[in-house]
Amino acid sequence: MARKIMRVTRTGGFLAFVFPAFLLVCLAFYIPFLMNAYYAFTDWNGIQRAAKLNGLANFSELLQDTDFFNSVLFTLKFAVGYIALSNAGAILIAVILNRKLRAANAIRAALFIPYILSLVIVGFIWNFILGAGFQSLGELTHLAVFRADWLGDLSLVPWTVISVSVWQSLGFYVLIYHAGLQAIPQEIYEAALLDGAGPSTKFFKITLPMLAPSITSGMFFSLAASIRVYDVIVSLTRGGPGRATSSVTFDIYTEAFSHNRYGYGTAKSLVLLVVVMAFAAVQLRFMKSREVEA
């Protein structure tokens, strides 16, 4: 009896802490998402009042949609490059900044600034740099880097999109790892120093393992950002040349709002999400299993 009361109050406590946030997430994401899912089974064009049900027609069309599969492929390519570069770069910078450099605060702020500039400005800046900027630099220095066609060459343009994305968000990841580094107790390093550990031993045997929770976060955030990548593509390449840099989100958006096929676009987003969620759950399980509790 007493135990039962214990359990009830404990469950009550759990609900009181978790339920408000649960409700908020439902209102912001899950309810709109489910309301939206209905359109995946219709031929709605996004404008007219009534949507007509058309069963699984959208999904069977999807199976033969090479544009969609190419977008998935590009998104995968993007994800691999973006996740690797932004996390490795951010860990390195955060660790160096953690050595109490005088300019550390200013540098972190500087790296963060591109993160808050959105769509219009990023596009404006980079179209200018890659166009007129590189042209005059090329004439000045005769370097091949500046003469390459970074927005037109099919083999280069994915790297352009990845680089600009890393440029825009690196400061965010530096901040995540900076905060993670602050949670590593100094005593461990002192003990390691007594044992005669060198800098690389300290980095690989202490810093990296102790950063595991932050690495889980960084990996997941960058995965999520890769799935959602849209702004940089709209402002830089509009998916081109051809469809070379069309990401899934860009493809879905174009389908729903430019081709006026909202129902079909929604079917795509539904399929995408189911697949990605499965991937993410596996990735998180794996990463979490490598973390240690203090």
Added chain:
Amino acid sequence: MKRFRNLLLEVFLVALALGFLLPVIVMLYNGFKPYSEIMSNLLAFPRKATMDNFVGVWRDMNVPALFLNNLVITAIGVVGIIVFSSMAGYKLSRTRTRYSWALFLFFILPMLIPFQTIMITVLKLAKTLGLSNSVLGLGFQYWGFGVPLAVFIYHGFVKTIPRELDEAAYIDGVTEFQGFTRVIFPLMAPMTVTIMVIDVMWIWNDYLLPLVMVNSNKSTRTLTLAVYSYFGQYVSNYGYAIAALVIAVAPSILFFLVLQRWIVKGVVAGAVKG
């Protein structure tokens, strides 16, 4: 030797940061150039700096009113996100049942949903709930959109707070909630500050959600929306557009510089001894 290496690293990172900011710096000093100079050479420094663009923007835009809208939206949003996420993240991290992992996934998987794919029904729901076309309503909406990332960060961090502190917090005959606010929440300060920084930067400078929710009425517009309409209108006058952008972004950057000093070391490390 160590000092020298640190200096070398510092020089390298300062150079990197400058390289990162170069495009922004170029844009910035163009804000101080008259129109003709911008057009003739975008890269050149201003021959003599002028405040005309800023004065013009200040006259054109109702900056104080827009600023107030931003402030209200950001304050409501960030406070709500911190309160609800810290509670949920803490409790989820401390509870080990079959369901807590599933629940955790439920909280964070929305980060994988591109906003563009659900914005039509988000707007529909906001209209039903009476949250659209209102500054306060937009602030409330950020609660839900900000929870996943914040819960994720808190959830990971709580593991570094020893469980002994929970027990100490509850032994003194206070309610669970009091124990949380008095002992646990202060210990999460580094993460709270990190989340505040990320969310202030995001909400203050957000474009798409305000565009969908509050753009139809001049009195509910945000600073960012006003700036982007500038970029559309004055496509030929970069000077004005850049000046407007600087006015809009500057407060959030100041906030970043002030707050990041609070992401400090050792708050938790020193909490338990022996």
